[in-house]
Amino acid sequence: MKKVLVTGASGQLGQCIRKLSSRYQEFEFTFTTSEDLDLTLFGVVSAYFRNNNFDYCINCSAYTKVEQAESEQEMAYLVNAEAVKNLAETCCENECTLIHFSTDYVFDGKKEIPYTEEDETAPLNVYGASKLMGEEYIRKHMDRYFIFRTSWLYSDIGHNFFNTIRKKAAAGETLNITTSQKGTPTNAYDLAGFVLELMASGSQKYGTYHYSNQGEATWYDFAAEILALSDSRTELKENNDFQTIATRPAYSVLNKKRAEEAFGIPILHWRESLEKLFLGLD
Numbered sequence: 001m002k003k004v005l006v007t008g009a010s011g012q013l014g015q016c017i018r019k020l021s022s023r024y025q026e027f028e029f030t031f032t033t034s035e036d037l038d039l040t041l042f043g044v045v046s047a048y049f050r051n052n053n054f055d056y057c058i059n060c061s062a063y064t065k066v067e068q069a070e071s072e073q074e075m076a077y078l079v080n081a082e083a084v085k086n087l088a089e090t091c092c093e094n095e096c097t098l099i100h101f102s103t104d105y106v107f108d109g110k111k112e113i114p115y116t117e118e119d120e121t122a123p124l125n126v127y128g129a130s131k132l133m134g135e136e137y138i139r140k141h142m143d144r145y146f147i148f149r150t151s152w153l154y155s156d157i158g159h160n161f162f163n164t165i166r167k168k169a170a171a172g173e174t175l176n177i178t179t180s181q182k183g184t185p186t187n188a189y190d191l192a193g194f195v196l197e198l199m200a201s202g203s204q205k206y207g208t209y210h211y212s213n214q215g216e217a218t219w220y221d222f223a224a225e226i227l228a229l230s231d232s233r234t235e236l237k238e239n240n241d242f243q244t245i246a247t248r249p250a251y252s253v254l255n256k257k258r259a260e261e262a263f264g265i266p267i268l269h270w271r272e273s274l275e276k277l278f279l280g281l282d
């Protein structure tokens with residue numbers, strides 16, 4: 001039986017993978033959190049891998065606070081770059097395939113059509129730059145890796161836009177949501193299912209890929225759809241002057257053609273996937 005380590009398992013994506021993992025009896029899963037296995041500690045990571053023969057590592061750990069990253073640069077780079085380097089070196093040494101996640105924020109958002117994997121990266125904020133450095137360490141140190149750049153992850157788990165809108169709507173708060181960024185909301189269960197299917201297929205089409213749901217939206221569109229599906233009467237206003245500490249790309253829709261062709265796993269439109277979540281389906 002193949003052994004799979006899921007790191008950062010208490011995060012949003014990690015929990016989605018844990019939920020879906022019971023469908024994959026052909027794998028033996030181990031889930032670790034930052035308390036069990038702190039990926040910033042090379043010696044600890046290296047010893048842990050030597051003592052366990054993992055075939056795959058799905059790395060769900062990251063420093064994901066985009067706003068705070070601007071003032072906590074060291075921490076962002078430690079987790080998103082140095083820890084990823086530790087993992088890449090260790091996976092390589094132990095012949096373990098690494099599945100890792102990156103972000104649409106590696107791009108500057110100046111394009112007007114979906115970004116491909118070949119497009120030039122130019123992150124606008126610390127989070128994006130630190131994630132890009134993590135990607136680069138993997139490409140430098142490893143051959144057997146899958147990097148999935150994804151965007152706007154949401155689910156019913158943890159702190160994310162979907163849960164925030166639902167909570168505010170339930171409290172009857174008026175919502176002021178930005179129309180100035182366009183991207184694609186991605187149901188974290190879809191991404192979790194996608195990588196589990198990929199692993200089950202035994203694919204060796206290693207490399208860097210884009211994965212989000214299909215279609216495009218502004219945060220306003222996304223909020224409007226969440227409210228509509230919630231039957232909420234909460235007032236929703238367009239905010240064209242949304243101020244943030246970290247600069248975000250105005251356009252960060254990802255082109256998924258490479259992943260679709262390589263793995264043949266269907267990708268849902270974001271509206272369809274959002275509806276699925278409302279129906280309680282993962």
Ligand SMILES: NC(=O)C1=CN([C@@H]2O[C@H](COP(=O)(O)OP(=O)(O)OC[C@H]3O[C@@H](n4cnc5c(N)ncnc54)[C@H](O)[C@@H]3O)[C@@H](O)[C@H]2O)C=CC1
Binds near residue numbers: 033034059158
């Ligand atoms: N949330 C989003 O909107 C997006 C996320 N991504 C990427 O997707 C992946 C999954 O994101 P989420 O699940 O939403 O993140 P999350 O913030 O919910 O989970 C990250 C997990 O990493 C753990 N972690 C932090 N430092 C660690 C360390 N030193 N050692 C071990 N674990 C540590 C945290 O405890 C947390 O459980 C990440 O790589 C993220 O950068 C990409 C684009 C958008």
